Amino acid sequence: MASNYTNYLTYREALESGSTTAVNEVKSFLTEIESQKHLNAFLETFDETALAQAEVVDQKIKQGTAGKLAGMVIGLKDNLCYKDHSVSVSSKILTHFKSLFSGTAVERLLAEDAIIIGRLNCDEFAMGSSNEKSAFGPVLNPVDTTRVPGGSSGGSAVAVAANLCHASLGTDTGGSVRQPASFTGTVGLKPTYGRISRWGLIAYASSLDQIGPFTKAVQDSALLLEVMAGGDEFDTTSSQKPVDAYASAKSEGPKKVAVLRDALESEGLSPAVKARFIEIIEKLKAKGHQVEVVDFNLLNQMVPTYYVVSNAEASSNLSRFDGIHYGYRSEQATDIESTYVKSRTEGFGTEVKRRIMMGTFVLSTGYYDAYFAKAQKVRRLIQDKTKAIFQDYDFVLTPTTPHAAFKLGHNSDDPVAMYLEDIFTVHANLAGNPAISLPLGTNEEGMPFGIQLMAPFFGEKELFGFSEEMMKL
Amino acid sequence: MDKAVRDKYTVVIGLEIHAQLNTNSKAFSSDSNQYGSTPNSNVSPISLGHPGTLPRLNEKSIEFGIKLGIACNSDITEYNEFSRKNYFYADLPKGYQITQFDTPICTGGHVPIRLSNGETKNIGLTRIHIEEDSGKSIHDIDPFNSLVDLNRAGVPLLEIVTEPEIASEEEAYEYLSEVRKLVRYLDICDGNMEEGSMRCDANISVMLNGAKEFGEKVEVKNMNSIRNVKRAISFEINRQIELCEKNVEILSETRGFDAPNGSTIQMRGKEGVNDYRFFPEPDLLPYVVTEAKIETIKAEMPMLPNELLAVYTNKYGLSEYDALNIIEIKEIGTYYNQIVSLTSNYKGAANWIMGTIKSHLNKFGITIAEFSVTPQHIAEILLLIDTHKISNSSASKKLFPALLKSPEKTATQLAESLDLIQNSDSDDLAGVIDEIFTKFPGETGRIKGGEMKLIGFFMGQIMKASGGKADPKMTNKLLMQKIKS
Numbered sequence: 001m002a003s004n005y006t007n008y009l010t011y012r013e014a015l016e017s018g019s020t021t022a023v024n025e026v027k028s029f030l031t032e033i034e035s036q037k038h039l040n041a042f043l044e045t046f047d048e049t050a051l052a053q054a055e056v057v058d059q060k061i062k063q064g065t066a067g068k069l070a071g072m073v074i075g076l077k078d079n080l081c082y083k084d085h086s087v088s089v090s091s092k093i094l095t096h097f098k099s100l101f102s103g104t105a106v107e108r109l110l111a112e113d114a115i116i117i118g119r120l121n122c123d124e125f126a127m128g129s130s131n132e133k134s135a136f137g138p139v140l141n142p143v144d145t146t147r148v149p150g151g152s153s154g155g156s157a158v159a160v161a162a163n164l165c166h167a168s169l170g171t172d173t174g175g176s177v178r179q180p181a182s183f184t185g186t187v188g189l190k191p192t193y194g195r196i197s198r199w200g201l202i203a204y205a206s207s208l209d210q211i212g213p214f215t216k217a218v219q220d221s222a223l224l225l226e227v228m229a230g231g232d233e234f235d236t237t238s239s240q241k242p243v244d245a246y247a248s249a250k251s252e253g254p255k256k257v258a259v260l261r262d263a264l265e266s267e268g269l270s271p272a273v274k275a276r277f278i279e280i281i282e283k284l285k286a287k288g289h290q291v292e293v294v295d296f297n298l299l300n301q302m303v304p305t306y307y308v309v310s311n312a313e314a315s316s317n318l319s320r321f322d323g324i325h326y327g328y329r330s331e332q333a334t335d336i337e338s339t340y341v342k343s344r345t346e347g348f349g350t351e352v353k354r355r356i357m358m359g360t361f362v363l364s365t366g367y368y369d370a371y372f373a374k375a376q377k378v379r380r381l382i383q384d385k386t387k388a389i390f391q392d393y394d395f396v397l398t399p400t401t402p403h404a405a406f407k408l409g410h411n412s413d414d415p416v417a418m419y420l421e422d423i424f425t426v427h428a429n430l431a432g433n434p435a436i437s438l439p440l441g442t443n444e445e446g447m448p449f450g451i452q453l454m455a456p457f458f459g460e461k462e463l464f465g466f467s468e469e470m471m472k473l
Numbered sequence: 474m475d476k477a478v479r480d481k482y483t484v485v486i487g488l489e490i491h492a493q494l495n496t497n498s499k500a501f502s503s504d505s506n507q508y509g510s511t512p513n514s515n516v517s518p519i520s521l522g523h524p525g526t527l528p529r530l531n532e533k534s535i536e537f538g539i540k541l542g543i544a545c546n547s548d549i550t551e552y553n554e555f556s557r558k559n560y561f562y563a564d565l566p567k568g569y570q571i572t573q574f575d576t577p578i579c580t581g582g583h584v585p586i587r588l589s590n591g592e593t594k595n596i597g598l599t600r601i602h603i604e605e606d607s608g609k610s611i612h613d614i615d616p617f618n619s620l621v622d623l624n625r626a627g628v629p630l631l632e633i634v635t636e637p638e639i640a641s642e643e644e645a646y647e648y649l650s651e652v653r654k655l656v657r658y659l660d661i662c663d664g665n666m667e668e669g670s671m672r673c674d675a676n677i678s679v680m681l682n683g684a685k686e687f688g689e690k691v692e693v694k695n696m697n698s699i700r701n702v703k704r705a706i707s708f709e710i711n712r713q714i715e716l717c718e719k720n721v722e723i724l725s726e727t728r729g730f731d732a733p734n735g736s737t738i739q740m741r742g743k744e745g746v747n748d749y750r751f752f753p754e755p756d757l758l759p760y761v762v763t764e765a766k767i768e769t770i771k772a773e774m775p776m777l778p779n780e781l782l783a784v785y786t787n788k789y790g791l792s793e794y795d796a797l798n799i800i801e802i803k804e805i806g807t808y809y810n811q812i813v814s815l816t817s818n819y820k821g822a823a824n825w826i827m828g829t830i831k832s833h834l835n836k837f838g839i840t841i842a843e844f845s846v847t848p849q850h851i852a853e854i855l856l857l858i859d860t861h862k863i864s865n866s867s868a869s870k871k872l873f874p875a876l877l878k879s880p881e882k883t884a885t886q887l888a889e890s891l892d893l894i895q896n897s898d899s900d901d902l903a904g905v906i907d908e909i910f911t912k913f914p915g916e917t918g919r920i921k922g923g924e925m926k927l928i929g930f931f932m933g934q935i936m937k938a939s940g941g942k943a944d945p946k947m948t949n950k951l952l953m954q955k956i957k958s
Contacts, residue, residue, distance in 0.1 A: 080525075081524070081525040087524070087525075089524070094524070097524075099523070099524075099525060100518045100523060101518055101525070103525055198527060199525070199526070199527055200525045201525060202524040202525045203524070203525075203756075205755075206755035206756050207755035233529065234527060234529065235527050236527070236528075236529055236530065236756075236757055236758050237527075237755075237756065237757070237758055312752060313752075313755055315559075315750075316557050316559050316568070316569050316750070316752070318568075319559060319561065319567065319568020319569055320522045320523075320524065320566060320567045320568045321524075322561060322568060324563050324566075324621075325521065325522065325566050326521075326523070336563055336619075340561055360750065363559075363750035363751075363752055364748055364750060365748050365750075368750075368752075372752060
């Protein structure tokens with residue numbers, strides 16, 4: 001089952017009928033992870049706890065008391081807290097750190113009998129678009145190992161794409177789920193901000209971060225969201241809105257779909273992506289949907305706004321990693337000042353330091369108004385314009401990424417070029433809307449790429465319904 | 474300092490008070506806010522600043538802020554945003570403090586203080602805002618390491634900032650005393666400066682009278698009692714005036730108070746100023762204070778010191794001195810209120826508190842909370858005195874000590890068992906007086922002849938003969954009648 005997994009419902013039937021067991025499933029994944037070690041997707045597998053959970057699940061299946069996700073084997077991005085397990089956000093600075101608690105999303109998965117198999121490599125502190133910025137080495141794209149899997153949740157994307165688990169969790173601050181989903185041919189969701197509690201998600205940029213699943217099938221994504229979503233007293237920014245039955249979502253009637261002119265006419269768009277994107281538009285029209293090109297005119301402001309806001313928040317969120325209370329402390333430290341300076345200098349990677357410094361700068365006296373305050377204003381403009389579009393349209397359609405996965409090392413000397421990888425994805429984070437990347441394209445080199453569908457706030461049910469329809473195009 | 478020199482200068486002081494709120498749990502977590510717990514025992518991953526944690530607002534800290542705002546006639550802010558104040562320190566596990574920056578819970582308002590000339594002066598408030606406390610760094614236990622106790626990390630504070638309207642160390646003293654009384658009456662902070670639950674920083678400058686610009690401002694910290702605030706300010710004023718007199722420039726700096734020497738010493742200069750990089754806290758939603766919430770809190774407000782003063786002086790007829798004396802300590806004020814809810818002898822109740830009770834408390838060094846005689850007992854004693862059943866002196870000298878020993882008994886029970894119920898029957902008394910006249914014929918002749926200084930002698934003899942039970946007032950009256958007859 002493990003290697004030819006298609007969706008959870010089919011697998012569940014196999015579990016119920018006894019043609020496979022959760023224990024078998026976990027064991028074969030552990031073997032596969034070992035044999036695919038060169039992909040560098042898993043930082044650690046939780047063999048003992050995963051097998052123990054699997055045994056319990058098999059019992060529950062027999063007794064008919066198994067939860068909604070019984071036996072679903074899930075990998076966690078290495079920024080999600082799982083009680084008594086290591087978590088490092090792929091950074092040296094959290095050396096030897098174990099979490100004292102499980103995050104809400106993880107708790108809810110466990111409560112429905114999902115199995116946590118291990119933690120997945122990512123860009124350090126979720127900062128990156130290629131997964132080359134991990135302190136534990138790059139993750140390779142299983143479709144072509146000379147290429148990146150995207151980031152920052154590269155390990156999570158690869159784990160699903162390479163059949164190392166049934167599903168995985170990533171986090172998406174500016175596209176960190178959708179972009180690697182695009183590069184690996186998986187389904188990647190960024191829910192509405194506040195839909196899934198952030199309790200237990202190690203923050204990069206608090207006002208943008210959301211947990212999101214990687215799956216093979218849209219219905220698995222819906223099922224996972226159904227379980228993880230909902231208000232949480234531990235995260236006051238989580239929404240109390242009732243959770244819809246996402247897994248049973250169906251698309252009904254013709255929809256109005258907006259295509260952003262700036263995306264369609266974007267210079268960086270690769271020919272293969274553009275051609276497929278136009279083809280999809282035509283197919284949607286042919287099926288009776290109304291697809292219109294609308295002007296947005298803020299595409300060029302997206303990435304700068306995103307980097308000012310996210311780095312500002314990150315500079316503060318990452319202050320707690322100071323070498324004093326937990327994690328890495330420099331052996332050269334002699335007093336409090338040198339403990340900070342040396343521990344942070346040695347513990348953080350270059351990209352993290354770059355972003356902390358940038359974030360510190362934009363919040364500094366004398367620069368705050370020019371950068372942070374201005375970015376907040378532009379963000380508000382983006383939110384207002386986005387809301388206005390959703391007054392008239394059900395969805396916004398763009399490519400997820402301008403192109404398919406690039407070669408390892410391709411953007412490594414040019415951080416700005418790397419930042420532009422996020423051009424289509426940061427929109428949903430800045431505005432807070434849900435968005436999904438659907439594996440709908442393959443380029444001339446056989447590399448997959450995704451098409452992104454964005455919906456109004458808390459419009460996940462409609463998003464899933466329409467995604468199912470899109471997957472048939 | 475020569476008064477003439479000091480009088481050439483105008484002193485400008487602004488105070489910042491940090492009041493630790495006595496909520497059950499911390500400001501942004503459910504960790505206990507219990508003072509004096511074992512170090513690092515009131516700490517969940519939130520207080521520890523562990524990755525993946527998020528703050529959760531304790532609404533009580535907002536309510537406490539509103540209470541103080543109502544008491545100070547401040548404007549209550551409807552839309553409350555929280556901000557992060559970023560700086561590194563070992564006892565600040567998150568690397569930032571959650572505070573209010575652009576939207577303090579209260580703005581404006583004032584605290585009235587009484588000046589030595591009897592006038593009242595309103596000290597204006599700039600703002601009151603909510604923030605979380607840091608942990609505590611301890612440098613004097615381990616000879617090689619600094620220790621950090623995070624029990625205090627996340628404890629809610631109100632920072633109360635005055636306008637630069639305090640003109641002397643005496644005014645600062647009065648202001649702090651008033652604020653301490655207020656937070657205690659509101660039951661939001663225990664106001665204990667020695668334990669650090671109330672802390673004060675002073676910004677002090679001096680300028681020549683009539684000058685248009687304030688002098689360079691110096692911040693003084695580390696004053697752990699109201700008295701030390703006064704001493705520190707006093708020292709700092711003199712220091713600054715002396716520098717001005719010598720035409721030496723005053724540096725804008727932070728100084729610490731050195732209590733043993735009564736002086737201030739430099740802690741850090743201006744160049745050490747942090748850029749705190751305040752920005753809105755993205756982990757907390759803004760808190761909206763509704764009109765209904767304010768009304769609910771208003772309805773629950775206790776009587777405040779100034780309101781009590783008005784009642785005591787206007788309705789109860791106490792002198793301002795007596796009233797202030799009783800109000801000074803909240804628990805004593807409450808005790809008094811309980812007595813006068815049972816008796817209308819307001820003045821008598823006040824006298825008992827300020828006399829017998831206070832001297833007992835002082836003698837044993839205890840607070841009224843540790844005092845076994847109840848307000849009911851005192852009210853009953855007052856009733857016994859007012860109905861001439863016992864004398865004032867036997868009440869305080871005999872009944873009161875007996876009540877201390879047997880607080881489970883009523884005052885009447887004890888008065889009876891001690892045989893203190895006095896004889897107020899005038900026939901009996903008249904008989905006793907006649908007996909004494911017979912016993913001391915010489916003295917009787919002299920007093921009847923007008924030698925009134927002997928009255929004390931006769932009163933004493935009558936009291937002795939009656940076993941102390943004669944009502945002194947009645948005795949005096951009868952004795953006077955008999956002398957003149």
